[in-house]
Amino acid sequence: xxxxxxxxxxxxxxxxxxxxxxxxxxxxxxxxxxxxxxxxxxxxxxxxxxxxxxxxxxxxxxxxxxxxxxxxxxxxxxxxxxxxxxxxxxxxxxxxxxxxxxxxxxxxxxxxxxxxxxxxxxxxxxxxxxxxxxxxxxxxxxxxxxxxxxxxxxxxxxxxxxxxxxxxxxxxxxxxxxxxxxxxxxxxxxxxxxxxxxxxxxxxxxxxxxxxxxxxxxxxxxxxxxxxxxxxxxxxxxxxxxxxxxxxxxxxxxxxxxxxxxxxxxxxxxxxxxxxxxxxxxxxxxxxxxxxxxxxxxxxxxxxxxxxxxxxxxxxxxxxxxxxxxxxxxxxxxxxxxxxxxxxxxxxxxxxxxxxxxxxxxxxxxxxxxxxxxxxxxxxxxxxxxxxxxxxxxxxxxxxxxxxxxxxxxxxxxxxxxxxxxxxxxxxx
Numbered sequence: 555x556x557x558x559x560x561x562x563x564x565x566x567x568x569x570x571x572x573x574x575x576x577x578x579x580x581x582x583x584x585x586x587x588x589x590x591x592x593x594x595x596x597x598x599x600x601x602x603x604x605x606x607x608x609x610x611x612x613x614x615x616x617x618x619x620x621x622x623x624x625x626x627x628x629x630x631x632x633x634x635x636x637x638x639x640x641x642x643x644x645x646x647x648x649x650x651x652x653x654x655x656x657x658x659x660x661x662x663x664x665x666x667x668x669x670x671x672x673x674x675x676x677x678x679x680x681x682x683x684x685x686x687x688x689x690x691x692x693x694x695x696x697x698x699x700x701x702x703x704x705x706x707x708x709x710x711x712x713x714x715x716x717x718x719x720x721x722x723x724x725x726x727x728x729x730x731x732x733x734x735x736x737x738x739x740x741x742x743x744x745x746x747x748x749x750x751x752x753x754x755x756x757x758x759x760x761x762x763x764x765x766x767x768x769x770x771x772x773x774x775x776x777x778x779x780x781x782x783x784x785x786x787x788x789x790x791x792x793x794x795x796x797x798x799x800x801x802x803x804x805x806x807x808x809x810x811x812x813x814x815x816x817x818x819x820x821x822x823x824x825x826x827x828x829x830x831x832x833x834x835x836x837x838x839x840x841x842x843x844x845x846x847x848x849x850x851x852x853x854x855x856x857x858x859x860x861x862x863x864x865x866x867x868x869x870x871x872x873x874x875x876x877x878x879x880x881x882x883x884x885x886x887x888x889x890x891x892x893x894x895x896x897x898x899x900x901x902x903x904x905x906x907x908x909x910x911x912x913x914x915x916x917x918x919x920x921x922x923x924x925x926x927x928x929x930x931x932x933x934x935x936x937x938x939x940x941x942x943x944x945x946x947x948x949x950x951x952x953x954x955x956x957x958x959x960x961x962x963x964x965x966x967x968x969x970x971x972x973x974x975x976x977x978x979x980x981x982x983x
C-alpha cells in the first residue's frame with residue numbers, strides 16, 4: 555500500500571537562517587576591517603590561526619546572499635510542483651517584496667540624503683543631486699558610474715537594486731521554470747556565464763559591470779535549482795526507510811565538510827588575487843563566482859539534512875535574531891564604521907591594537923543596535939501596515955466581485971497566502 559506524503563507544515567528551513575546571519579556578519583566584518591585593520595587571527599593552545607585571507611575576501615558572501623534569494627524565492631514554486639500547494643499571485647508577490655524592502659531602503663535614503671549628502675555638499679550641482687535621487691528611487695542607479703560607484707547615498711545599497719531588478723522578472727522566470735525547469739535554469743546559467751565571458755574579453759574596466767543583474771543570473775539559477783532538489787529530497791525522505799535516512803544524514807555531513815574545505819580554498823584564491831591590483835581582483839571575482847556559488851549551493855543543500863546536533867550552530871535563537879535584523883545590519887554597518895573611524899578615533903587606529911579592538915567592538919555593537927531599531931521600529935511595523943492595506947484591498951475587491959456576481963459558483967476564491975516566506979520567499983535581505 556502506497557504511503558501518503560503530507561505537505562510539510564513548516565515552510566521555513568532553520569539552518570538557512572544561520573547561513574543568512576553568518577554571510578551578513580562576514581560582509582560586515584570585511585567592511586569594518588577595511589577601516590580598522592584589526593589583525594584577523596586567534597591563538598588557540600599556543601597555535602596561531604590566521605583568518606586574514608577569509609576576511610579580505612568576505613565581500614564575496616554577497617554572492618551567497620544572492621544565491622539564497624533565488625533559493626527562497628523559488629521554494630514555494632518548488633513545493634507547488636511536488637505537493638500541489640498554491641503560490642503567490644503576481645500582485646501578491648510584488649506587494650510582499652515591496653513591503654520587505656521599501657521601508658528600510660527609503661529610511662536609509664532619506665537619512666543619508668538629509669543628514670549626510672546635503673549638509674556636506676556632496677553633489678556638484680542640483681542636476682547631479684536629482685539624478686542620484688531619481689535613480690535610487692527607481693532602483694536604476696547601478697546602471698551609471700556616478701550613481702553607483704560615487705553616490706553618497708550608501709554604496710552597499712547596490713544589492714537592493716539588483717534584487718529589485720530580479721524581482722521584476724522573477725514571476726516570468728518562475729512560470730517558465732515550473733513548465734520547463736531544466737531548460738529555464740540552463741538558459742539562465744548560460745546567460746550569466748556568457749555575459750561575464752563576453753565582458754571580460756571586450757571591456758577593459760569591469761567596475762560598473764561587475765555586479766550587474768546579468769552577471770548573477772547563473773547564481774540565481776543555482777538557488778532555484780537548490781529549492782527544487784531540496785523539496786524533492788524532503789519528500790523522498792518523508793517515506794524512506796530509516797536506514798536510507800541515516801545514509802542521507804551521513805552523506806550530507808560529508809558534503810558539508812567538503813564544502814567548508816572548498817569554501818576556504820575559494821576565499822584563499824580570491825584573497826591572493828588582490829595582490830595584482832583592483833582590476834585583477836574584479837576579474838578573479840568573476841572567474842570564481844560560479845565555483846563559489848556551487849560551493850555554497852552544496853553547503854546550503856546539505857545543511858538541512860545534517861544530524862540535529864550539527865544543525866544547532868546554524869539553527870538557534872541567536873541566528874534567527876541576527877537573520878531577522880540582517881537586512882538593516884547590512885544596510886547600516888559600513889556607513890557607521892566610516893563615521894566612527896573618522897569621528898571618534900585618531901589616525902593611530904591602524905597601528906594600535908587596543909584601539910582596533912575597541913573600534914571593532916563598537917562598530918559591531920552600534921550596528922546591531924541600529925539594525926534592531928530600524929527593524930523593529932520601522933521595517934516590521936511598516937510591513938504590517940502594508941499587509942493590512944493589501945488585505946483591505948483584497949476584501950474590497952472580493953466584495954465588489956460578490957456584488958457583481960452573487961452566485962457562489964462564480965465568486966473567485968480569496969488569496970489563501972499569508973505574507974512571509976510562503977508568500978514569495980524571504981529573499982537575501
